[in-house]
Amino acid sequence: MQATSPFRYSDIEVDAVYRAIRERRDIRHFRPEPLDPEVLKRLLHAAHLAPSVGxxxxxxxxxITDRSLRARLHSLVDTERQRTAHALGERRDEFMRLKVEGILDCGEILVASLMDGRERHIFGRRTLPEMDLASVACAIQNLWLAARAEGIGMGWVSLFDPAELGRLLLLPPGAKPVAILCLGHVDGFYEKPMLEQEKWAERQPLEEMLFENRWAAAPLR
Structure with missing residues (x-):
């Protein structure tokens, strides 16, 4: 019988972690009431506990608390939505039928950005400078899982021009916005990821993404 780690959480706690991972959803449909400030504080603290390279x-x-600024964010996203639809070619109409954001509907908006001055951080980034972005993604995922555990919906919006959004929010040179995050109360969570429900794409089997010792299609050397 395989030994259990002495550092393992209780069964109930372990189940809760896996449940949050399994039931996390990219939410587009929200109710408008604001979040409790203490809940928002907990979510942001969870994000701030994320791992980061170096x-x-x-x-x-x-x-974003200014409603007029929220409206301008929505306009930026809608512009990129139109551009994306054009770039999709034959899937244009199918894409335009999708609800891709809830900016005007949700209780809270956060914009997650990369800080300026990142070039001075070399530890772990000398050959992989994009690890700064990976670190921000970890913070967003922490926020997402904590939100699901709190029963709060969250949607990650990436349909925007980063330079235009940076100018709108007065980001300093070198900083870069990477996500508009919609947070809010919901009437329910999707049974499956929304894009899977809408038959835009299907989750691929893990077996097709797991290799051993080398890339599966690579020849032996």
Whole structure:
């Protein structure tokens, strides 16, 4: 019988972690009421506990509380939505039928950005400078899983021009927005990822993405 780690959580706690991972959804449909400030504080703290390469902590979050600024964010996203639809060619109409954001509907908006001055952080980034972005993604995932555990919906919006959004939010040179995050109360969570429900794509089997010792299609040397 395989030994159990002495550092393992209880069965109930382990189940809760896996449940949050399994039931996390990219939400587009929200109710408009605001979040409890203490809940928002907990979610942001969860994001701030994320791992980061070289402990650089490159995430910066901008909370959008100005309704006119929120409307301008929505306009930027809608412009990119139209451009994306054009680039999709034959799937244009199918894409345009999808609800791709909930910016005007949700209770809270956060913009997650890469900080400026990242070039001075070399530890772990000398050959892989994009690890700063990976670190921000870890913070976003922490926020997402904590939100699901709290019963709060979250949607990650990436349909925008980063330079235009950066100018709108007065980001300093070198900083870069990477996500508009919609947070809010919901009437329910999708049974499957929305794009799977809408038959845009299907989750691929893990077996097709797991290799051993070398890339599966690579010849032996």
């Amino acid at each position: 402990f650089m902590q490159p995430w910066r979050f901008i909370r």
